[in-house]
Amino acid sequence: MPRPRSASSRRSQSVSSPDDVRLAADALRAGDARADALFDRLLPPALRDVSDDYWTPAPVVRQVAAWLREEGIGTIVDIGSGAGKFCVATALLTGCRVVGLEHRPSLVTAARTLATRFGVDERVTFIAGAFGAVPTPPADAYYLFNPFSEYTFDSAEAAGDDVTFTRETWQRDVDAMTRFLAGLPVGTVVVTYNGFGRYPPRTFEQTRVDVSFRGALRLWTKRAAPPRPRAVIRT
Numbered sequence: 259m260p261r262p263r264s265a266s267s268r269r270s271q272s273v274s275s276p277d278d279v280r281l282a283a284d285a286l287r288a289g290d291a292r293a294d295a296l297f298d299r300l301l302p303p304a305l306r307d308v309s310d311d312y313w314t315p316a317p318v319v320r321q322v323a324a325w326l327r328e329e330g331i332g333t334i335v336d337i338g339s340g341a342g343k344f345c346v347a348t349a350l351l352t353g354c355r356v357v358g359l360e361h362r363p364s365l366v367t368a369a370r371t372l373a374t375r376f377g378v379d380e381r382v383t384f385i386a387g388a389f390g391a392v393p394t395p396p397a398d399a400y401y402l403f404n405p406f407s408e409y410t411f412d413s414a415e416a417a418g419d420d421v422t423f424t425r426e427t428w429q430r431d432v433d434a435m436t437r438f439l440a441g442l443p444v445g446t447v448v449v450t451y452n453g454f455g456r457y458p459p460r461t462f463e464q465t466r467v468d469v470s471f472r473g474a475l476r477l478w479t480k481r482a483a484p485p486r487p488r489a490v491i492r493t
Contacts, residue, residue: 274300279375283350286316293317297343300375302368305341313343314403314451318471322449323351325466325477326399329447333397335359337389337435338405342369342382349378356381357395361388362421390434399447400439402454404473406431432456439480446480460484 339358
């Protein structure tokens with residue numbers, strides 16, 4: 259995990275301007291290598307420090323956005339949306355309506371602020387609550403970036419969310435996600451980056467894959483019946 263910055267460094271980098279927002283959005287759209295750094299500057303310092311570990315990198319968002327446009331996706335839900343980086347960046351790159359579901363209230367607050375700062379809050383909304391504890395909105399597509407793994411923050415505010423992770427809660431959530439996916443309508447798309455702890459049910463067919471990132475990025479489409487036998491996928 260990246261080493262936390264000093265308190266004085268954090269204070270000096272915590273103020274952003276409209277120009278910062280414009281530069282980050284332009285870099286994201288252009289595929290500029292500076293996009294992550296510029297985007298992350300707009301996050302609270304404690305969340306900025308862990309961006310490389312927990313928030314979706316800009317090149318991954320760009321690839322997902324391209325797939326969403328090609329698939330004609332109108333709505334997507336990010337389960338475990340964290341600080342809102344994927345949701346906001348996806349809205350900047352597509353015409354999708356985006357919903358983030360996140361159980362840490364402090365992250366939901368940061369995500370809503372980020373959406374407002376980028377001017378996409380009319381198309382991006384965030385729901386505070388754990389997956390399975392609150393209703394998961396219906397959507398054309400769902401995004402899963404290893405949503406049930408543990409977050410660790412050098413932040414008293416995040417620590418105050420009183421969210422605990424154990425092997426038992428991870429297994430419970432993975433089982434619940436598998437049941438949720440099994441019940442989705444035919445044609446629903448699921449995009450996984452580093453998975454969610456298990457392959458989707460066999461009625462999902464992998465129709466797109468990109469293994470050029472640090473983790474495998476996959477797009478799955480729900481079918482009426484299982485496709486041909488699934489080959490072993492190596493990354």
